[in-house]
Amino acid sequence: MEGLAPFLQNLSGGLLIGGIYALIGVGLSLIFGVMRVINFAHGEFVMLGMYLAIVLFVQLGLDPYVSLLIAAPAGFLVGMVVQRLVIARLVDIPGDSTLLVTLGLGLVISNVLFLVFGAEPKSIYLPYATRTVMLGGIRLPVAQLIAGGVTLVLITGLWLLLTRTELGRAVRATAQNRLGAELVGIDTPRIHALVFGVGMALAMAAGVILAPLLFAIPTAGASYTLKAFVVTVLGGLGSVPGAIGGGLLLGVVEFMGASYLSSGYRDAYGLFAFLLVLLLRPEGLFGRTVKRV
Amino acid sequence: MPRALEAEGVTVRFGGLVAVNGVSLALDEGAILGLIGPNGAGKSTLFNALTGYVKARGQVSFYGRRVDRLQPYARTRLGMGRTFQIERPFEGLTVLENVLIPAFLRAAGPAEAERVAYAALEQVGLADRALQPSSDLNLARRRRLELAKALAVQPKVLFLDELMAGLNPPALKEMIGFVRSLADSGLAIIMVEHIMEAVTELCEEVIVLAFGEKIAHGTPQVVMNDERVVEAYLGGADE
Amino acid sequence: MTQGPDAPRGAAPAARPPRPSLLASPWPRLALVAAAFAAWYFVFPSALSLGITLMLLAGWATAWDLLGGWTGQASLGHAAFVGLGAYTVGVTAANFDLAPWWAALLAMAAAALLALLWGRLTFGLRGAYFVLSTIAIAEILRLVAINERRLTGGAVGLFIFDLQEPFGLDLFSRHVEFWFSLGYLLLVLVVVALVTRGRLGYQMRAVREDEASAQAAGINPVAVKSWAFVLSAALTALGGCLYGVFLSALQPQPLFELHLSVRIALVAIIGGRGTLFGPLVGAALITLAAELFRTTFAQANLLIYGLLIVLVVLFMPRGIMGELERRVVRRRYAKSARG
Numbered sequence: 001m002e003g004l005a006p007f008l009q010n011l012s013g014g015l016l017i018g019g020i021y022a023l024i025g026v027g028l029s030l031i032f033g034v035m036r037v038i039n040f041a042h043g044e045f046v047m048l049g050m051y052l053a054i055v056l057f058v059q060l061g062l063d064p065y066v067s068l069l070i071a072a073p074a075g076f077l078v079g080m081v082v083q084r085l086v087i088a089r090l091v092d093i094p095g096d097s098t099l100l101v102t103l104g105l106g107l108v109i110s111n112v113l114f115l116v117f118g119a120e121p122k123s124i125y126l127p128y129a130t131r132t133v134m135l136g137g138i139r140l141p142v143a144q145l146i147a148g149g150v151t152l153v154l155i156t157g158l159w160l161l162l163t164r165t166e167l168g169r170a171v172r173a174t175a176q177n178r179l180g181a182e183l184v185g186i187d188t189p190r191i192h193a194l195v196f197g198v199g200m201a202l203a204m205a206a207g208v209i210l211a212p213l214l215f216a217i218p219t220a221g222a223s224y225t226l227k228a229f230v231v232t233v234l235g236g237l238g239s240v241p242g243a244i245g246g247g248l249l250l251g252v253v254e255f256m257g258a259s260y261l262s263s264g265y266r267d268a269y270g271l272f273a274f275l276l277v278l279l280l281r282p283e284g285l286f287g288r289t290v291k292r293v
Numbered sequence: 294m295p296r297a298l299e300a301e302g303v304t305v306r307f308g309g310l311v312a313v314n315g316v317s318l319a320l321d322e323g324a325i326l327g328l329i330g331p332n333g334a335g336k337s338t339l340f341n342a343l344t345g346y347v348k349a350r351g352q353v354s355f356y357g358r359r360v361d362r363l364q365p366y367a368r369t370r371l372g373m374g375r376t377f378q379i380e381r382p383f384e385g386l387t388v389l390e391n392v393l394i395p396a397f398l399r400a401a402g403p404a405e406a407e408r409v410a411y412a413a414l415e416q417v418g419l420a421d422r423a424l425q426p427s428s429d430l431n432l433a434r435r436r437r438l439e440l441a442k443a444l445a446v447q448p449k450v451l452f453l454d455e456l457m458a459g460l461n462p463p464a465l466k467e468m469i470g471f472v473r474s475l476a477d478s479g480l481a482i483i484m485v486e487h488i489m490e491a492v493t494e495l496c497e498e499v500i501v502l503a504f505g506e507k508i509a510h511g512t513p514q515v516v517m518n519d520e521r522v523v524e525a526y527l528g529g530a531d532e
Numbered sequence: 533m534t535q536g537p538d539a540p541r542g543a544a545p546a547a548r549p550p551r552p553s554l555l556a557s558p559w560p561r562l563a564l565v566a567a568a569f570a571a572w573y574f575v576f577p578s579a580l581s582l583g584i585t586l587m588l589l590a591g592w593a594t595a596w597d598l599l600g601g602w603t604g605q606a607s608l609g610h611a612a613f614v615g616l617g618a619y620t621v622g623v624t625a626a627n628f629d630l631a632p633w634w635a636a637l638l639a640m641a642a643a644a645l646l647a648l649l650w651g652r653l654t655f656g657l658r659g660a661y662f663v664l665s666t667i668a669i670a671e672i673l674r675l676v677a678i679n680e681r682r683l684t685g686g687a688v689g690l691f692i693f694d695l696q697e698p699f700g701l702d703l704f705s706r707h708v709e710f711w712f713s714l715g716y717l718l719l720v721l722v723v724v725a726l727v728t729r730g731r732l733g734y735q736m737r738a739v740r741e742d743e744a745s746a747q748a749a750g751i752n753p754v755a756v757k758s759w760a761f762v763l764s765a766a767l768t769a770l771g772g773c774l775y776g777v778f779l780s781a782l783q784p785q786p787l788f789e790l791h792l793s794v795r796i797a798l799v800a801i802i803g804g805r806g807t808l809f810g811p812l813v814g815a816a817l818i819t820l821a822a823e824l825f826r827t828t829f830a831q832a833n834l835l836i837y838g839l840l841i842v843l844v845v846l847f848m849p850r851g852i853m854g855e856l857e858r859r860v861v862r863r864r865y866a867k868s869a870r871g
Contacts, residue, residue: 038660038663086842086846089846090845090846096604096606096659096660096663097845097849099606099660099663100606100801100841100845101841101842101845101846103608103794103838103841104837104838104839104840104841104842104845105838105842106838107794107834107835107837107838107841108834108835108838108839108842109838110834111832111833111834111835111838112835114831114834115831115832115835222790226667226668226671229664229667230668233661233664262679264675264678264679265675265679267671267675268671268672268675268676271668271671271672272672274664274668275665275668275669278653278654278657278661278664278665279653279654282657282661
């Protein structure tokens with residue numbers, strides 16, 4: 001029983017952070033699944049969420065979990081606008097144009113954040129969130145628990161949206177077969193804009209949730225984008241439940257690796273898992289679509 | 294003497310759907326085999342299976358050599374050439390460069406490749422447009438470019454996927470004559486076609502596919518009078 | 533088959549077919565480039581470092597373009613090879629007192645091997661996955677450089693103090709480095725020119741344009757991509773070796789970071805992917821602009837890069853040289869059609 005407690009501690013830590021990774025990744029996975037677009041600016045939207053939470057906290061004293069109510073709709077609107085103005089133009093051009101355009105967008109956003117906020121790391125200090133609770137012999141940080149809870153709510157909401165509503169059906173139809181969806185009267189450009197909006201809303205929400213947990217620096221967006229990709233590849237591009245599984249797995253792998261192997265390579269464990277999955281099971285651990293050319 | 298192309302029990306599955314079900318065929322040098330059937334019958338899928346673009350069960354042999362485990366490029370290298378139903382020119386390149394690329398396959402170097410490419414272009418009548426960007430061509434010329442590309446690999450078996458579609462009567466006559474001359478020079482040709490004039494004029498033998506299965510096989514006259522074939526095209530009375 | 537009604541009258545299929553429509557021979561323009569940079573040395577002797585970084589960036593971008601432009605497989609991890617080159621020189625000099633020219637060969641071999649293995653494993657997958665894997669690999673190398681302190685000096689870094697001198701030349705002199713960098717740039721340009729004018733070059737373009745059609749032409753896409761990747765990696769690593777000597781102080785962050793990979797790709801994209809001189813033009817533009825607007829650029833360089841990428845991809849997808857080339861090709865056809 002000696003070794004079990006630390007193991008469970010690591011496992012729970014990994015699951016909690018994994019939940020947030022899942023939230024970051026699920027938006028990307030959704031966007032790819034429906035639109036076949038690789039969004040390289042995803043991490044920067046997460047950063048936007050983080051900085052928004054910080055600004056609202058500092059200027060208005062708003063608790064970040066309240067800021068969510070502002071950040072998510074804002075992300076949704078911005079996402080729709082970006083999709084209509086920029087991405088929609090590139091839908092039928094083959095090749096890596098969308099990848100490059102979103103990459104460019106990401107660079108612009110991160111630089112704007114740098115110009116506005118400077119390079120110093122910023123964070124939110126929530127006194128109630130720095131405490132920890134004991135649950136069955138495991139010490140859990142309150143901030144992460146709340147984050148995990150909110151993430152659960154959001155992902156459940158997304159799942160309900162996709163499976164229980166008319167809109168969700170339309171989205172899934174478009175993901176499966178765009179032409180077919182159009183033939184039955186679905187307005188696919190509108191669906192694309194909505195999905196991109198939802199993806200960005202989720203990214204910003206993830207950023208808001210992360211604000212009390214981590215330090216925000218303008219250049220961190222790229223590493224979040226990479227995390228989002230690792231999550232989606234692990235879970236299978238386009239699969240929402242897969243993204244959840246992928247996120248949890250990533251969190252656990254990182255925690256376990258950092259604890260039992262070398263902690264300096266923490267980020268590398270996820271990357272190794274990512275490469276392994278790419279090689280052995282490119283459709284992802286839970287995905288269905290075939291990736292091999 | 295092995296036949297130019299032999300296929301035995303070719304089956305293609307997409308998930309739960311069986312697109313091609315146990316189709317067999319054989320083709321000789323200098324012969325033209327027609328593959329017809331209503332839309333969605335699986336003709337292009339069969340083509341893709343024979344040429345390697347789609348995973349399939351069953352055996353495919355090229356002059357006695359099994360090719361069903363080979364990638365498409367390996368089949369091309371052996372001597373199986375094809376056109377695509379929707380033309381696939383190399384967009385950013387000129388007409389000549391488009392044909393140079395397949396010409397390099399059999400050529401020792403750039404000079405010989407150029408010769409082979411020009412020969413193919415002259416065969417299809419596009420030599421005067423060699424330097425034109427391929428994206429500027431109209432449909433009929435794109436079709437001819439597609440054919441030139443297939444000829445430049447110097448195939449022994451040629452797969453033509455709806456080559457005649459959309460051609461006006463004079464162009465159609467020309468193309469039919471051209472395909473006849475190709476077969477006369479020794480190529481074995483298998484063609485998917487909807488244009489019946491081409492089928493009756495060119496094909497000694499025709500296979501009819503419906504719902505992925507071979508439902509008839511014989512000369513054009515016999516096959517087109519076959520009850521089952523007529524029914525397949527008309528969709529059947531009771532649904 | 534007849535020529536068709538619109539064939540130019542009396543123009544027989546040319547007895548001597550005109551040369552394939554690549555642009556005219558690149559050698560004169562190459563000589564011009566060499567002359568221009570040689571002139572730089574004499575005209576701007578105080579700006580040697582600028583010239584060196586420009587030429588190295590141009591060399592990396594041209595090498596990148598073999599894979600990213602001619603073969604259409606954009607990589608966002610080429611910094612991995614830059615860092616590999618730099619660290620190979622540094623580590624072997626510090627630990628084994630190895631001469632830098634052997635280190636360079638070693639670095640090129642290591643880069644080629646890495647590219648070969650990694651390419652074989654990922655080129656069978658859809659394009660997006662390859663790009664992601666390049667980012668992952670560069671990241672992994674960066675983490676290795678940070679963590680393997682005994683080998684690489686960790687985050688603090690490694691200093692190259694002492695290097696053997698080829699033909700008595702002091703490699704730490706900016707003058708010597710300038711000429712070596714020019715030699716490197718010319719080498720890359722020559723290799724790319726030779727490759728792209730021949731069979732492999734055409735195969736690369738076929739794979740870029742349409743893999744299925746390329747297969748129908750007897751081309752093995754994975755093999756072609758692998759060749760492009762191996763060449764690209766080795767050439768980039770060679771430039772990385774020079775860069776390591778130029779910097780003398782090697783640190784993981786600037787050598788392996790994503791921004792370097794992005795800059796290399798960006799410069800090629802703006803200048804024109806799939807053109808011989810496009811990446812050089814892009815490198816010159818970006819480096820000189822950064823120098824001219826140094827203060828504003830330093831603060832907002834990512835912003836400018838980002839906007840440039842978006843604008844180029846939306847409005848000038850072929851890049852500067854690419855759009856120019858397109859126009860020349862059309863004009864040349866029009867002239868030939870008029871007879």
